[in-house]
Amino acid sequence: MNPKHIYIYSPAGAVRDKAAFKRAVQRLRGQGHAVEIDEAALKSHMRFAGDDDTRLAAVHRAAASGADIALISRGGYGLTRILDRIRYPVLARAAERGLRFVGHSDFTALQLALLARAGGTSWAGPALCGDFGGEEEPDEIMQACFDDLLLGQGEGTGWRIGRDDPMPAPRARRGAAATAQVPPSWSIRDATLWGGNLAVLSGMVGTPYLPDVRGGILFLEDVNEHPYRIERMLTQLLHAGVLARQKAVVLGQFTGYQTVAHDRNFRMATVVAWLRSQLKVPVFTQLPFGHVPTKVLLPVGAKVQMVVENREALLFWGHLEGSHHGHGDHAH
Known part of the structure; x- marks a missing residue:
């Protein structure tokens, strides 16, 4: 290099x-x-x-x-x-x-x-x-993504979404193969990728420093925040209208917290299910980003394309006709 x-x-x-x-x-x-x-x-x-x-x-x-x-x-x-x-x-x-x-x-x-x-x-x-x-x-994936950035070669990243993440119904093929089905897929183009730490971002609501991104892809992560506090911050973004304006919400890694007996099975999965019940836009999980060793690099403010097919999610921000698979493909 x-x-x-x-x-x-x-x-x-x-x-x-x-x-x-x-x-x-x-x-x-x-x-x-x-x-x-x-x-x-x-x-x-x-x-x-x-x-x-x-x-x-x-x-x-x-x-x-x-x-x-x-x-x-x-x-x-x-x-x-x-x-x-x-x-x-x-x-x-x-x-x-x-x-x-x-x-x-x-x-x-x-x-x-x-x-x-x-x-x-x-x-x-x-x-x-x-x-x-x-x-x-x-971490090898983080280092590889960082090297890609240094070389100007990173064009995108990918990961496997959670088991409970939404997938559209398969589309039926036309013509003679009408009984066959196309694998489920979902995609959006020209969406602004933005986000980061949930606690920091939610604390910027109502200030001139939170961008008014509409039709974007919002990614979020946090550390040392109990699931109920995560939900409380997401509620702030929900009531402020931030979440409904996006085309997708992508959740990264939420780590470093401990649940207690008083939670009575209130977990991050509970928070994610509640969030989905409040939104019409899809909520995807397992993005390899956060306060964890294995993290991909993400261009904040860039126009991206996102594709989800067969539980594999891909984010493209480089040349769409070129090689799409970044080192993050192997993260999860």
Whole structure:
């Protein structure tokens, strides 16, 4: 792989695991990349990576870096504090020139604000410490998707949807083979892909930083949130009219919670079934994205095509006539 310029910065939480940070930088450099570390990447102020002014300046330095990838060190919390001060046209122009902003979790706030305020695209994907800084090698699928992004080769991704996910009835063939049936399939074209962390996104409802996407594909994930809290946040999006305006809702990984006896069998499956009862648009599950090692990279704000056939879901954002199967095909 040709060496790429990766800029590391900390727009949200402070880096607590310095060993993971160092391992991740060494790992990326070992892959041949030129890794540039922002001057404030390891600063600390309360729970933040520096005060608001420091982190705001880091965001703008990342945009001006001329790098191929601007990768957050970690998520945590902090970006919503500075959304009203970010120069979104500057970030959007950097993205148009080829800079890919990459991250997830708290980074959802910047991604959605960039889309809402300047129509800028970014990538939902790994963070430095959590995905490249472990003692074990990075997840193969995540690494392959990241490499595809670096090379400009990623055109889409795929996964196997849940057993209870909706599928349309088979279509009967015409003519002599009228008794045969075409395999069930579902597809949409030219839909804006958007979403990210559910807690961050739902907290942006009613602000000018949540994009008003209509006819889109909304993907969601979360961590350390009990199913009833997941349902409560989905209810917020439902009552705000956000969910009904989409062509599909795609649920990623919801991890890190524990149910208790008091739940009486109230589980994530209960939440998903309730959500489907409230919506006319399909709700698909098992997207390999979230606070998990195996994650695909997703272009936030891009026009995509989605196809579901025989329980295999495919998202295309590249050349539709070319090879569609990204590394994420093997994720689940």
